[in-house]
Every structure is written in structure tokens, then in C-alpha cells.
Amino acid sequence: MSRNTKKSARSESVSAVRRAKHGWIWTLIFAVISLLWISPLLIVLINSFKRKAFIFKNPFSISRYSLFADGFEKWSKGIEKAFFGVQNYTNGIQRTNFWSAFGCSLFITVFSVAAILLFCSMTAWYVVRVKAAYTKLFYVLCLFSMIVPFQMVMFTLSKFANMMHLGNPVGIIVVYLGFGAGLAVFMFTGFVKSISIEIEEAAMIDGCTPVQTFFKVVLPIMKPTVVTVAILEAMWVWNDYLLPYLVLDINKYKTIPIAVQFLKQSHGTIDWGAMMAVLVLAIIPIVILYIFAQKYIIEGVLAGAVKG
Amino acid sequence: MEKTIKKYFPLFMLPTAIAFVIGFLAPFAYGVFLSFCKFTTVTNWKWVGLDNYIKMFSKGADVDVFVHALWYTSLFTVVTVLIINIVAFAIAMVLTKGIAGTNLFRTAFFLPNLIGGIVLSYVWLMLFNSVLQNYHLTITSSPWSAFWGLVIVVSWQQIGYMMIIYIAGIQNIPGEMIEAAKIDGAGRWQMLRYITVPLLAPTITICTFLTLTNGFKLFDQNLALTGGSPNRMSELLALNIYQTMYGMTGWQGVGQAKAVLFFLLVAAIALIQNKISTSREVA
Incomplete structure (x- = not known):
């Protein structure tokens, strides 16, 4: 009897640990998915501050230069060029x-x-x-x-x-x-x-x-x-x-x-x-x-x- | 008591009744009547019997577009019903596991549903066309790109809504049944197949019919995202009726006849749903 309770208690704790572990993975996956889910709205928000010409050409980037290929200076200049505040x-x-x-x-x-x-x-x-x-x-x-x-x-x-x-x-x-x-x-x-x-x-x-x-x-x-x-x-x-x-x-x-x-x-x-x-x-x-x-x-x- | 209340008819009934007649009953009845007329305005009409209904399907400039719209809409409806319900159900399954962040995820998935079809469509039109321009295309380059564009927008909008309904349904499944099935050694697929899905049948019915009628009646997204382009080949039924009515002079009668047919189709779907739901309640 006591052995049985012990066993079930152990298996319960094992499954609890497993559930928690799985839960953590699911949380991570869903964090990414739900961020992607609302990303169209975020993209619109960011692009609303960009110059007209830069919106349609590439709505997914904030600078026409790459941070890694062109270096920080060019990249940040590109940002300055693309954005122009609340004019839109x-x-x-x-x-x-x-x-x-x-x-x-x-x-x-x-x-x-x-x-x-x-x-x-x-x-x-x-x-x-x-x-x-x-x-x-x-x-x-x-x-x-x-x-x-x-x-x-x-x-x-x-x-x-x-x-x-x-x-x-x-x-x-x-x-x-x-x-x-x-x-x-x-x-x-x-x-x-x-x-x-x-x-x-x-x-x-x-x-x-x-x-x-x-x-x-x-x-x-x-x-x-x-x-x-x-x-x-x-x-x-x-x-x-x-x-x-x-x-x-x-x-x-x-x-x-x-x-x-x-x-x-x-x-x-x-x-x-x-x-x-x-x-x-x-x-x-x-x-x-x-x-x-x-x-x-x-x-x-x-x-x-x-x-x- | 009933007698005393009855005296208050002018206050309790009359305002709603008058508005109901203006906003629904008279336009509906007169709309049915006008579908048998050739007309340009509500006062300038001539009785033509079934002419409009015959013209709708007989040779003419509009008939190919209309027949196209009929099966285009049917296909669109089937595809969106499947995608929306399957994805919404899958998300609901995960969000009822009790994982951390459930409320936040639910909030995010539901959000697009609150934004209107016109506004949403322009959000997506920008995304679609800016990606497609790299291939020298637009979303309305072909009826099929327009089709899948509409499917994506509508799915994105409605999955969160159906997810909410599925979550409520799953949470209503009694815990003892799940426990009992687990003790009996049911695997994950067996649980899904023999416990979750059968017990969710009413919820599945509701969501299926909601997505079904939503797909059939879709208008705003169609107007804003494709406008029927190219060549009216991405027109769904509702937009087709609108274009016949307001875009083709002399065809108002046919447009109204199409609207009556459209109403009968939607009503038939509603009646079938009602029958399924009530038969389940009896059984």
C-alpha cells in the first residue's frame, strides 16, 4: 500500500516535471508565433514614420544599408534618410x-x-x-x-x-x-x-x-x-x-x-x-x-x- | 400586470418597431418586389416578372462573371472554413494546456478580429504588393493570387475569433472524462479522436457555420484588397451583386434578383445549421 502511494507520487511528480518542460517549449514557440501574428500591425506602425519612397520599396527594413555588410555608420545614416517623423x-x-x-x-x-x-x-x-x-x-x-x-x-x-x-x-x-x-x-x-x-x-x-x-x-x-x-x-x-x-x-x-x-x-x-x-x-x-x-x-x- | 404593461405600447414597442420597418422590413419587402421589376430608382419601375432571374443566367455581358463569382465564392468559402477551423482548433488545444503566457497569446491572436475589414485589407495590400513587386507582380495579377490573398487576410482576421469559441468549448469538457480516459490508457490521438472532438461537436458546428456564412457574405475585404481585379475575376458574390447594381446601368433589376438569390442561399445555410443544432439537442 505504502509502496503504491510512493510510486504514484513519484510518477505524478515526473509527469509534472515533464509537463512543465513541455510547457516551457510551447511558451517559447507561441511567443514567436504570436509576435509574427501581430507583426503586420507593427510593420505598419514602423513604416508610418518612414518616407513614402522607402515604405513600398522595402517595408521590412529600416535602412537601405545592412548593419553587417555596410557597417554601423552607413546603416544609421540609412535610418536617418528613411525616417522623417510625423510628416505622413x-x-x-x-x-x-x-x-x-x-x-x-x-x-x-x-x-x-x-x-x-x-x-x-x-x-x-x-x-x-x-x-x-x-x-x-x-x-x-x-x-x-x-x-x-x-x-x-x-x-x-x-x-x-x-x-x-x-x-x-x-x-x-x-x-x-x-x-x-x-x-x-x-x-x-x-x-x-x-x-x-x-x-x-x-x-x-x-x-x-x-x-x-x-x-x-x-x-x-x-x-x-x-x-x-x-x-x-x-x-x-x-x-x-x-x-x-x-x-x-x-x-x-x-x-x-x-x-x-x-x-x-x-x-x-x-x-x-x-x-x-x-x-x-x-x-x-x-x-x-x-x-x-x-x-x-x-x-x-x-x-x-x-x-x- | 400584462394589461398594465400593454398600455405602454407607444413607449416600449413603437420606437423600435418604426425603426425596424424603416431599416429592415420595408426595404426587404420592397427589395423582393423590385427583383421582379426593371427599375432605376424606387419610384421608377416597370413590372417584368421573372425576366431578371432569367437574365441572370442567360447569355449576356455579365453572366460569365456571375457564374465565375458563384464557384469562386464557393471555393473560397470551403477553403477558409477548413483553414480557419483547423488552425483555430490547434491553437485552442495548446492554449488550454495551461502554459505560461496563455492570456497574452490569446490577446494577440484575437486582436485582428477587432479591426475592420477595410483597414485590415490595406495593411495586407501593402505587405503583399511590396513583396510581390520583386517578382513584378501585384496581388491582383491573377485571380488566384487574389484568391489566396483574400484567404490569408480573412483567416488572419477570423482565426482568433474561432479560437476563443474553441477554447471555451474545450474548457467545458468535464475533467473526469479526461481523467477516466487517461486511466484507461488512451493515447494522445485517441483522446482527441474519441473524447475531445465528439464532445466538441456543438462548438464545431457553431464555428463551421459562422465561418461558412462569413465566407459567403464577405464584402469589405474583397472591395479593399482586390476590388474584383483582374477583370472582375476576383469578385465574390456580394461584390458581384454590388457591381451589377451600381456599376452597370440598366442592370439594377438583375442586381436585385441576384440579391434575392443570395439571401436564399444564406437563409438555407442558416436553416441547415438550425436543424443540425436542434436535432442534437433532442438526441
């Missing part, structure tokens, strides 16, 4: 009118997502609590809208939006609320169905109106789902290209993806200096947000994928 940024910002595009994207994303969260959570609660044919129909239509690709409605939607003068950052919120309602209502209803009705009944007996009941009792319980839906819809709206391109009055308002795409269209060929700088400016806010809200973003994406 001033150029890119000016060409794309970047800050206005950034403001436009931010405005549309924040208020569209806010509208979706507020109205769709209310609607979802109503749909679950009021059992009628029209609420059921609305729910089914929401499910249905989730499988319809945007190309199906792009022509008619953009023309309707145009006729109703929704082609501005405020009007497009209505379009996003309508097209984003499917997913939001679906996710919120899924959650409301799991809340027990007794709490709400108690609140109503205590004299709460439905509005008070919803905002003071129901909405606080829904918080995790609100975060999930907020992340999913924000990722969609912020990165969306075709919908704002077709709906917005493009001469007046551009979102970031539209501004990036225009950097190519207006010149035929691409000014890679300006492009690198604008790409960096477009990516950095996302990376910063990701660093701070990583936990929520990954959980949100996961919840959305499994339910959707």
Missing part, C-alpha cells in the same frame, strides 16, 4: 480630414449603440411580458432579419433613407436601430425569459409603473447582456463600411472606413505614406479600448457567437 501623419490627416471622420464614426457608433441598447431592451421586455400575436410576430421577424444579408436591402434601404433625409449622422442612427434590432431584441429576449416574473410583480404591487419597474428592476438585472450587446453592436457599427457609404451624404460625412477607402479611390494609386499613418490612427483607438476592456470584449463575443 500631417499629410494623411489633412487628406482624409481624419479628425472629422473620427468624430463622425465616434458619434454614430456611440449614439446608435445607445439607441439600440435602450429601445431594444425595452422592446424585448415588452415582447416577453405581453403575450399577443403581434409581439410573437415581431420576435419572429427579428429572428428573420438576422439571416438577411445587407446586399438584399442595400438599394431600397439607401433610397428610402435618402427620401426620408436620414443621410446624416443623426438620421443614420434610426437606420442602425432598425437594422441592428434583430440581434439585440433576440439577445435581450433570451435573457428576459430567464428572469422570474415575481420580482416585477412585487415591484408593480408596491406601486411601480411599468416604466419604473423596467428601469429600476429589470434593466439592472440585464446588465451583463447589455454589455454583450453593446460590444457586438459597437464592433459592427464602428467597422461598418457599406451601410454608411450608401446611406450617408458622402460629400459631407465620412466614417473612418470610408475615409480610408477614399484615400485609394481619389488618386487611383495609393499614397502609402498617408495610408500607413491613417491606418495606424484607425487601429490605435481599437487597441487601447481592447487593452482596457479585453475581458468584456472576449466574453461578449463569446456569448454572441454561442447564441447567434
